[in-house]
Amino acid sequence: MDEIDVLGLPVPNAGPVFLAALVVHVSAGLACVACGALAALSRKGGTWHLRFGRAYLWGLGALLASVSVLAAIRWRENAHLAAIGVVAAAAALIGYLNRQRRPILHIVGLGLSYVTLLTGFYVDNGPHLPLWDRLPAWAHWLVPSLVGFPLIARAVRSRLRRKAAAG
Numbered sequence: 001m002d003e004i005d006v007l008g009l010p011v012p013n014a015g016p017v018f019l020a021a022l023v024v025h026v027s028a029g030l031a032c033v034a035c036g037a038l039a040a041l042s043r044k045g046g047t048w049h050l051r052f053g054r055a056y057l058w059g060l061g062a063l064l065a066s067v068s069v070l071a072a073i074r075w076r077e078n079a080h081l082a083a084i085g086v087v088a089a090a091a092a093l094i095g096y097l098n099r100q101r102r103p104i105l106h107i108v109g110l111g112l113s114y115v116t117l118l119t120g121f122y123v124d125n126g127p128h129l130p131l132w133d134r135l136p137a138w139a140h141w142l143v144p145s146l147v148g149f150p151l152i153a154r155a156v157r158s159r160l161r162r163k164a165a166a167g
Helices: 016-041 046-071 075-097 103-128 139-167
Strands: 005-006 009-012
Touching: 005 139, 009 016, 016 046, 016 103, 046 075, 046 103, 075 103, 103 139
Parallel strands: none
Antiparallel strands: 005 009
8 A cells, every 4th residue: 555645654555444433533632632631730620721631532533433443444453543542532531520529530540541552553653653662662552651650650659639628
């Protein structure tokens, strides 16, 4: 199958449906990265946290739908990305459903979802990105977790400290 070059990245020329799904996928992915970070950095329970969190979830839904189309068209090449998408969506759902009853699960679920989202990006695009192209393939799978898990642990510790201080 031939490829086309889009902003320096090779993109499979798998037909118009594939390209349309890829446009949705890239747009939703960028929205998720931005909204997830902004939700994590905004005041918990505040208006911006809720808005960016909802936008992250909607974007993740679009991301999962689009990766499903991409995988259906090119299963052998994209099945692992569909699996990553399912894990990210499941973790986000667990986090969302526990936002009030179990805030720690909220933090862990959505944090894990975000780390998984970034892992999918780097696994798929790392070999074509400056600096990342010098890393071995296993690093694309591992680096997002090495960065993300300590941040999730820090957020959990902070939440537990606030809870203990409140009595």
